[in-house]
Amino acid sequence: MLSxxxxxxxxxxxxxxGGALGAAxxxxxxxxxxxxxxxxAMEAIARQPEAAGDIRANMIVAAALIEGVxxxxxxxxxxxxxx
Amino acid sequence: MIRYFLCFLMLISLSAFMLIANENQSTTGNSSxxxxxxxxxxxxxxxxxxxxxxxxxxxxxxxxxxxxxMTIGHSHVSIPLPVILYSKTKGFSLFMSGRFxxxxxxxxxxxxxxxxxxxxxxxxxxxxxxxxxxxTKNVAALIFGIFLILWIFLTVAKAYKRNPLxxxxxxxxxxxxxxxxxxxxxxxxxxxxxxxxxxMPYLLTVFFFIWINNMLGLIPIPPAGANLTGxxxxxxxxxxxxxxxxxxxxxxxxxxxIVNTPGVPVWLKIPIPLMPLVETIGVLTKPFVLMxxxxxxITAGHxxxxxxxxxxxxxxxMSTGLAYGVSIISISFNIFMxxxxxxxxxxxxxxxxxxxxxxxGMATEEHH
Numbered sequence: 001m002l003s004x005x006x007x008x009x010x011x012x013x014x015x016x017x018g019g020a021l022g023a024a025x026x027x028x029x030x031x032x033x034x035x036x037x038x039x040x041a042m043e044a045i046a047r048q049p050e051a052a053g054d055i056r057a058n059m060i061v062a063a064a065l066i067e068g069v070x071x072x073x074x075x076x077x078x079x080x081x082x083x
Numbered sequence: 084m085i086r087y088f089l090c091f092l093m094l095i096s097l098s099a100f101m102l103i104a105n106e107n108q109s110t111t112g113n114s115s116x117x118x119x120x121x122x123x124x125x126x127x128x129x130x131x132x133x134x135x136x137x138x139x140x141x142x143x144x145x146x147x148x149x150x151x152x153m154t155i156g157h158s159h160v161s162i163p164l165p166v167i168l169y170s171k172t173k174g175f176s177l178f179m180s181g182r183f184x185x186x187x188x189x190x191x192x193x194x195x196x197x198x199x200x201x202x203x204x205x206x207x208x209x210x211x212x213x214x215x216x217x218x219t220k221n222v223a224a225l226i227f228g229i230f231l232i233l234w235i236f237l238t239v240a241k242a243y244k245r246n247p248l249x250x251x252x253x254x255x256x257x258x259x260x261x262x263x264x265x266x267x268x269x270x271x272x273x274x275x276x277x278x279x280x281x282x283m284p285y286l287l288t289v290f291f292f293i294w295i296n297n298m299l300g301l302i303p304i305p306p307a308g309a310n311l312t313g314x315x316x317x318x319x320x321x322x323x324x325x326x327x328x329x330x331x332x333x334x335x336x337x338x339x340x341i342v343n344t345p346g347v348p349v350w351l352k353i354p355i356p357l358m359p360l361v362e363t364i365g366v367l368t369k370p371f372v373l374m375x376x377x378x379x380x381i382t383a384g385h386x387x388x389x390x391x392x393x394x395x396x397x398x399x400x401m402s403t404g405l406a407y408g409v410s411i412i413s414i415s416f417n418i419f420m421x422x423x424x425x426x427x428x429x430x431x432x433x434x435x436x437x438x439x440x441x442x443x444g445m446a447t448e449e450h451h
Contacts, residue, residue, distance in 0.1 A: 057268070064434040068376030075379045082137075 019081035023074050030070030034063045134400055136393040143389045144310045144382055146221045147203065148180040148195065152305060159185060162305065164223055168193060168205060170213035180217070221317070224309030228296045236291075265290060265436065273440040274447065282443050285328060289321060290436040297381060297428030301421060312431075313382035315374065322374035325439045329370075333446040341366060369442060373435060380431050384424040391417050 041059040045052045142151070150162040163181035170176075173192065182190040183205075186197045193205050193213070206212055218226075239258050242251075251259045270279040270286055299307040311317055339345070341362040343352065351358045391413045399406035 060430060061434060061437060064376075064430050067380065068372065068434075071379030071383055072372070072375050074383060075375065 016081050019077040022077040022080065026070045026073035026077070029073075030066055033066045033070075037062050037066070134393070134396045136390065136397060139393050139396070140386055140389045144313060144385045145203070146219050146314060148183070148205070148217055148219055149185075150220050150223065150305055150309075164220065165218045166193075166205065167216040167218070168213045169216065170207060170211075173207070173213075220309050221311050221314050224299065224306060224311045225296075225317070227306040228292070228299055228311065231299075232291060232295055262287060269433075269437050269440045273437070273444040275444060278447050279440075281332075282328070282440065285324070286436050286440055289324070289439060290432050293321070293377065293435055294429055294432035297431060298425065300381065300385065301424055301428070310382065310385050313378060313385055315378045318374045318378045321377070321435070322370040325373060325442060326370035328439075329442045329446045332443060334448075336448060336450050337446045369438075373438060377431050377435055380427055384420070384427055388417055388420055388424070391420070 037059055041055050044055050148166060149164050152160045152162065154160070163179045166176070166178055166180045166183075168176045176191055176193065178190060180195075182188065183195040186195040188194070193207050196202055196204055196206050201210075201212065204212060205215060205217075235254065235258070239255050242253070242255050265287060266279070266283060270283055273279075274282055293312055296311045300310050300312065302308050342359050344358050344362060347358050395406055395410045395413050398409045
């Protein structure tokens with residue numbers, strides 16, 4: 001059974017499989033990370049509504065940093081698929 | 084105001100130089116589709132050309148020697164751009180890229196490669212790459228962005244110079260809150276009260292350059308609509324500018340932290356300099372990540388939008404009615420994605436500027 005899967009993979013291109021899986025994992029990682037940031041930002045705003053502006057700005061900065069890393073992984077996967 | 088102007092001139096001349104000098108590495112052609120269409124024409128009429136989404140997407144986000152607007156049937160509507168080449172044997176050559184007839188004619192011994200390793204680049208008869216200083220699509224978009232930014236800011240600056248005490252009105256009332264936001268939220272907290280003024284011209288320049296070029300990339304009408312900030316040469320120059328300014332303005336404290344970090348045991352530094360090595364890698368990765376973050380965000384946004392559009396073409400090959408149905412979903416999703424891309428345009432400019440200010444602050448920090 002495994003040999004059939006491996007044959008199919010070798011035929012279709014292992015690089016494309018690896019690229020797609022890598023991009024999906026990067027999306028999962030980014031989703032988890034930014035979800036946590038959003039969650040704590042919501043809790044912090046609930047505790048102290050006057051600080052909502054500061055918290056929002058910091059949340060966006062942290063989310064952009066995490067998204068940068070995730071898109072870094074996506075670019076590498078794109079390179080793996082295309083080259 | 085001269086300071087702003089000079090900083091901006093430095094930024095764009097550096098980027099223009101690196102863009103055009105890097106053309107040989109970063110040009111992709113719009114040529115494979117035409118190649119396929121030519122082959123399709125040569126084959127029997129019964130064979131219909133297949134839509135290739137990968138090629139479609141890469142043509143839209145890549146660079147080219149002409150500005151392709153649309154394709155009606157088998158003819159291309161595109162604006163030819165100047166080609167400037169220098170080779171050791173032939174010297175300088177200057178002509179319009181229309182001479183290449185989309186890669187099917189050679190001119191003055193040069194031709195546009197359509198396939199293979201040098202796809203999209205100009206090669207001479209021997210297959211070597213000349214020094215390519217052409218005005219490609221990205222360079223033309225860069226020049227348009229430069230004129231737009233200069234026009235906006237010189238207007239605002241002139242209005243202030245004419246009457247410095249008058250409350251802002253018109254274009255000023257749009258630009259001034261943004262500049263104050265950058266000064267009070269980004270520059271002052273990160274760099275400190277005493278030193279932030281030196282870096283303000285660069286921070287303002289880089290913020291507006293990235294933001295305006297990101298937004299121009301979202302408008303599909305030429306001369307906007309080129310994927311400029313999604314070109315890694317451009318983002319590399321921006322990150323290089325930040326790196327150079329950080330290194331130049333680094334004070335004794337900053338370099339001491341890199342070479343001889345205080346508070347770290349001696350055995351991590353003396354036989355094998357592990358700590359300096361780690362710190363140097365940190366110094367080099369910070370601008371590198373700046374470059375990749377901006378490039379990846381903008382290019383990914385463009386790929387998503389063009390990908391959803393190409394979904395319509397893929398379904399059109401199966402049946403026309405299905406294509407109409409898919410087009411409603413695809414276009415509404417594209418509208419949503421474009422709003423998200425507007426937000427990303429601002430956020431990426433903000434994050435680039437904020438991190439640059441942070442690095443400048445770290446470089447000029449006093450010992451505490």
